[in-house]
Amino acid sequence: MIQQLSWKVGGQQGEGIESTGEIFSIALNRLGYYLYGYRHFSSRIKGGHTNNKIRVSTKQVRAVADDLDILVAFDQETIDVNYKELHDKGIIIADSKFKPENPEDSKAALYSVAFTEMASDLGTSLMKNMVAVGATCAVLNLDIDLFEEVVEEIFGRKGETVVKKNMEAIKAGYDFMKNELGEQVGSMELEKADGQKRMFMIGNDAIALGALSAGVRLMAAYPITPASEIMEYLIKKLPAVGGTVIQTEDEIAAATMSIGANYGGVRAFTASAGPGLSLMMEAIGLSGMTETPLVVVDTQRGGPSTGLPTKQEQSDLMAMIYGTHGEIPKIVIAPSTVQEAFYDTVEAFNLAEEYQCPVIVLSDLQLSLGKQTVEPLDFSKVEIRRGKLIKDESKLDELDSKTYFKRYEVTDDGVSPRVIPGMKNGIHHVTGVEHDETGKPSEAATNRKSQMDKRMRKLENIPFANPVHTNAPHEQADLLLIGFNSTRGVIEEAMGRLEADGIKVNHAHIRLIHPFPTNELLPLIESAKNVAVVENNATGQLGKIIKMNVGHGNKINNIVKYDGNPFLPHEIHTECKELF
CATH class of the missing domain: 3.40.50.920 (Rossmann fold)
Known part of the structure; x- marks a missing residue:
């Protein structure tokens, strides 16, 4: 028996590679194994090589494995591109439809299995990925019945017949591979897992769930890889709590709309990747100057320009700190695990309101889209802190209604009192130009220095746990x-x-x-x-x-x-x- 397994499935984008990995990994997650998955995919809707590498272990894993135990190939390109990762005792399970060839320098064993033919015999070639899952089960000596619940969840809405046919496809692949392996059945059998129930999710889902838990009611964003899953998650979830997601015409509108909602007292945010963040920079500066809370998620990807939109990179670091013109207080947080992505997103909204400044949650493609085992989240740790937001109008009664509210009052900690628009005696100016304590434009040198010093004092003591x-x-x-x-x-x-x-x-x-x-x-x-x-x-x-x-x-x-x-x-x- 082995303590961990590295498994990869590959083929052309659009032929079910992702669902193959999804079904395989969900079933193993429910047995209590720890998993870490990373998808390599092309920046197009269909076509181009794609693969999903999944590491399965009896212990916590947070990285892609060096080598590979099993490679499931739906085309020859998958073998040619990935076979060198296989160790000497590795196995290639390939669709016989493309007449697979094992490279001369490959020491892995090649098994040709009629994925497409078996699936077609059962009704549709689309089920070839289920045949592949079944073949893998034979190598691992896994009981195929454990996949029934997963198949039911994924295909149940299509009817009982579809569920039954998919299970038959898994069994067909299992039986064929079992016969081919002979005494080698279970040659890569995993040690039994602890059976504990854990979540299995990508970083983007954790970020979205963190935003929801933090009280967000509006997300304004424009779709972009690798951030779009945050939108997709909240499109389904926000309406249930009276919130909404708005797809804006561009990232400029997304950032400014989020600023407007936050100014009105609603927790709102946006999410994008490098190209979108470039467009948001002026708006981020507006957040800093008007001292309006703003949370922005940046899921880093390969750049510059369109660059490598579906590939891993961490090259937005300098831009997130120094990208805005002028000088403003800004907080940049970088979670390192899916769990941290959840908790840090919650904290980002608290810090944005407490310090009335932009907060950037910095992720990267591997964290945002890599799917991994997550210990149950502790929602008792979630708290909502709104800083110096005045919510009780009675606290403004003593103010003179003929004078403006000192929205940008100079304070020792750099944070001024804040009101929701429309509150009695809370009237003030809001402008992107330099202004005095009431928000009125001012170019006076003494005022400029006073307001700049006030804003920058916010960064002197950021209470971020475990920096x-x-x-x-x-x-x-x-x-x-x-x-x-x-x-x-x-x-x-x-x-x-x-x-x-x-x-x-x-x-x-x-x-x-x-x-x-x-x-x-x-x-x-x-x-x-x-x-x-x-x-x-x-x-x-x-x-x-x-x-x-x-x-x-x-x-x-x-x-x-x-x-x-x-x-x-x-x-x-x-x-x-x-x-x-």
Whole structure:
């Protein structure tokens, strides 16, 4: 028996590759296994190679595996592109329709199975993915009955006959592969899981659920990969609580509409990717100048321009901190797991209202679209804090109705009182130009300095819990590994391998990007002989930010990857060993 399995299914986009992985992984999740999935797909509706690599384990996993145990191929391209990931005892299960060929240098065993033919015999070739799932079950010695509940959920609305036919397709694949394997049936049987019930979700769903739990009632956005699933989730869920999703004509409208809703007292937000964030920059500046709460989700992808819209990258870091013209207070949060994506999104709305400034929740494609096992969320941890928002009109009664409300009053903490439009004695100006305490335009030098200082004071004491996730078992480390967003899992695996090599390693994962947690990171850097910053971009943006805020540039080494693929554990392990 084995403790973990790496399984991949591939073919042409649009022929059921995603649903094959979905059905396989949901069933295993319900048995209590931990899973981590990553989809490679093309930036088009149909056609082009796509694959879904799923790691199954009896223990928590948060990274793509280095190698591959089983490759399920619906075309020859899948074999040609992916076979080198297979280890010597790996298995290829391929559709006999395309007459699969095993490359000369492949040591994996090739099994040709009539996916399409068997499915067609049962009524439709569309069920070939079910035949493939059944064939996989034979290798793993899995009881195919456990798939019945999943098939019922997915195809039940199409009728009992469709459910029955899909189960027959799974059985056909299982029986054929069992006969082909002979004594090798169950050759990759997994150790029994703990049977615990856990969620299985992508980061975007966690972000959307976090927004819903935080009291959001409006999302204004324009569809874009890899952020669209946030819209799709909330389109279904928000109406049940009196909210709505509005698809705007562009990202400029999405940001300004969100600002308007927040100004009116409704928690609202928008989500996009790099190109959309570029269009939102002026509006983000408007949020900072008018001190109107605004939450923006940026799901990073390959750039620049259209770039690699369906591939992994972490190159928006500098833009999210410095992209707006002028200087405004801004908070940038970077969750590293699906669980954190939920809790950090809730906190983003609290911080936006408490500090009356834009808050950016920074994700990346791997975190946003990678599906992984999630421990049950604790909704008792969710709280809604609205800061200095005055909701009781009686508190304004003592004000003179002939004078304007000091919406931008200069305060010690930089946060001014805020009212909902229409409140008695709460009238004030709102403008994107510099203004005095009541909001009236003012170009006076003393006023400009006073208002700028007030706004920037907001960043002096942001109460963000655990701004740096640390795993630091050594007081004096040979190496400190640093990352952000989805690289956490792969760094943790590489750390374990380096420790096995006798290298003392600490790990720091940055969760609050701006304002930068210098005090939390500085001791870890000072106590390490070497520092390696792991990030998916070409210029080492996080490394540069660390040098700006912490120093010790002579210690900092960059480990970068920007080919559109996520890091694998062996890549970080290898590059780190070269430092010694």
